[in-house]
Amino acid sequence: GFLAVRRAVADMLSREHGTDLTEEHVLMSCGAAGGLNVVLKVLLDPGDEVVVFAPYFPEYFAYVDNHGGRMCVVETDERFQPAPERLAAALTPATKAVLLNSPNNPTGAVYSQATVAALGRVLADAERRVGHPIFLLSDEPYRHIVYDDTPVPSPFAAHGNTIVVSSFSKDLGVPGERIGYIALSPQAADLDILFTACATAT
Numbered sequence: 001g002f003l004a005v006r007r008a009v010a011d012m013l014s015r016e017h018g019t020d021l022t023e024e025h026v027l028m029s030c031g032a033a034g035g036l037n038v039v040l041k042v043l044l045d046p047g048d049e050v051v052v053f054a055p056y057f058p059e060y061f062a063y064v065d066n067h068g069g070r071m072c073v074v075e076t077d078e079r080f081q082p083a084p085e086r087l088a089a090a091l092t093p094a095t096k097a098v099l100l101n102s103p104n105n106p107t108g109a110v111y112s113q114a115t116v117a118a119l120g121r122v123l124a125d126a127e128r129r130v131g132h133p134i135f136l137l138s139d140e141p142y143r144h145i146v147y148d149d150t151p152v153p154s155p156f157a158a159h160g161n162t163i164v165v166s167s168f169s170k171d172l173g174v175p176g177e178r179i180g181y182i183a184l185s186p187q188a189a190d191l192d193i194l195f196t197a198c199a200t201a202t
Helices: 003-017 031-043 059-066 084-090 113-130 191-201
Strands: 026-030 049-054 070-075 095-101 135-139 162-167 179-184
Touching: 003 026, 003 179, 026 031, 026 191, 031 059, 031 095, 031 135, 031 162, 031 179, 031 191, 049 059, 059 070, 070 084, 084 113, 095 113, 113 135, 179 191
Parallel strands: 049 070, 049 095, 095 135, 135 162
Antiparallel strands: 026 179, 162 179
């Protein structure tokens, strides 16, 4: 993407997430769907697993399958919040990413700060156990569409190995323009390699 655009997105995300992102952490993508496919192409080898919380956006299955992955579905609780203990039970040495979608499509649920923080702790524990990064891949096209001042917590604060993917199709009403982005946490493992791989896959 154009450098000025990446800088503008990085500035926006730094304000919203309370983190320090620069253009070196942001790549533009062909919408959020394109961004998710780029990231999954980078992260997955055939047979690798991606955990998804149900109910989920049905196209996630195709995105994971596109790159030889296997989708593992974990049910949410009665308030549609992910249960950390269920996530812990689902993680295996083959898990490469956990796909988060908050505000959620289709439920509209916003995952709480406590829930997101707990998921981050589960992933950090699992990373120590399996010996490789497990990325929190946060799909956020509805971040700006919330009501009653409901806070949307930042996944960057919960887990170092976080990648945020989003687009402006929903909040600005420009789906046909396909303006999306991939934002990498400054704390992500092998950050330079991850950025280069995403740029190459794009």
